[in-house]
Amino acid sequence: MAFERTRASVDRKLEALGLSAKYKMYRLGRGESWCSERRRVLHINQRDADSRMMARQSIDHVVLHELGHVFSYENKAKLGRNAKARRLFGNIYKHYRRNMKPKRNSPDFISTYAQVHPADNFAEVFGVYVHFGGDMKKVGKFLRSGGKSGVVMKQFRWLAGFVKQAG
Numbered sequence: 001m002a003f004e005r006t007r008a009s010v011d012r013k014l015e016a017l018g019l020s021a022k023y024k025m026y027r028l029g030r031g032e033s034w035c036s037e038r039r040r041v042l043h044i045n046q047r048d049a050d051s052r053m054m055a056r057q058s059i060d061h062v063v064l065h066e067l068g069h070v071f072s073y074e075n076k077a078k079l080g081r082n083a084k085a086r087r088l089f090g091n092i093y094k095h096y097r098r099n100m101k102p103k104r105n106s107p108d109f110i111s112t113y114a115q116v117h118p119a120d121n122f123a124e125v126f127g128v129y130v131h132f133g134g135d136m137k138k139v140g141k142f143l144r145s146g147g148k149s150g151v152v153m154k155q156f157r158w159l160a161g162f163v164k165q166a167g
């Protein structure tokens with residue numbers, strides 16, 4: 001089943017970066033994917049894999065995006081007072097109310113969906129970073145192919161440093 005394959009591939013990527021692969025994952029029949037950060041429980045709707053608002057159209061990315069929310073929740077003490085993170089992503093911890101007005105794809109955001117809330121900006125970058133195993137050459141290639149600006153590359157470089165000392 002595709003879900004098990006996703007789990008295996010996502011866990012391999014997390015472990016390669018020294019990140020925890022401890023989480024529960026349930027299939028969601030309707031509604032958007034979401035997670036309980038505190039309980040490390042993901043509810044994943046396969047349909048979200050097709051969303052063109054996300055950085056990558058894949059179910060792995062949806063899972064890694066949700067795990068990005070878990071990661072920022074668990075690192076709140078350090079991330080919350082990190083001025084550079086705030087400059088790069090915005091206030092990840094501000095009240096979670098998304099701005100769902102239609103948006104254009106912007107070179108300064110990893111994806112269209114990254115523009116709905118700073119927490120999603122972070123989760124989108126996290127998902128792509130883990131997908132490429134922290135390989136900045138691959139990240140750079142991906143960003144260039146998507147016409148992304150240096151702003152987005154700076155987010156990745158910062159995250160690389162942060163994941164190394166958090167993991």
Ligand SMILES: [Zn+2]
Binds near residue numbers: 123
């Ligand atoms: Zn999200």
